[in-house]
Amino acid sequence: MPVPRQRHxxxxxxxxRSHQALxxxxxxxxxxxxxxxxxxxxxxxxGTYQGREVVDVLKKLxxxxxxxxxKELAEQxxxxxxxxxxxxxxxxx
Numbered sequence: 001m002p003v004p005r006q007r008h009x010x011x012x013x014x015x016x017r018s019h020q021a022l023x024x025x026x027x028x029x030x031x032x033x034x035x036x037x038x039x040x041x042x043x044x045x046x047g048t049y050q051g052r053e054v055v056d057v058l059k060k061l062x063x064x065x066x067x068x069x070x071k072e073l074a075e076q077x078x079x080x081x082x083x084x085x086x087x088x089x090x091x092x093x
Contacts, residue, residue, distance in 0.1 A: 033073060034080030046073055 027036045030043040031051065037043045047055035058066045 029080075032080065033076040034083065035076070045076070 026039060028039050029035070030037045030046060030048065032048045033043060033046040035043055035045040042049045042054055045057070047053055047057040058069055061069060
């Protein structure tokens with residue numbers, strides 16, 4: 001088995017490990033349903049991307065599940081539209 005030529009110092013070891021930390025996920029809101037979505041990705045909840053429906057999320061569901069899912073999506077869209085941005089007064093409460 002090969003043997004290292006020189007010992008790795010603590011600082012060199014730690015410098016290598018500094019890049020192994022987990023990166024923070026940047027999330028945006030889906031404009032249609034308000035679900036948290038990664039930027040430039042299709043919304044897995046409603047199947048939209050840039051305001052267009054790209055994937056039919058109801059396609060693989062049974063009729064009963066489709067009906068339930070449509071109702072949930074309608075409620076989420078309604079809730080996303082009614083949310084107002086917080087004003088300075090509301091933030092200071």
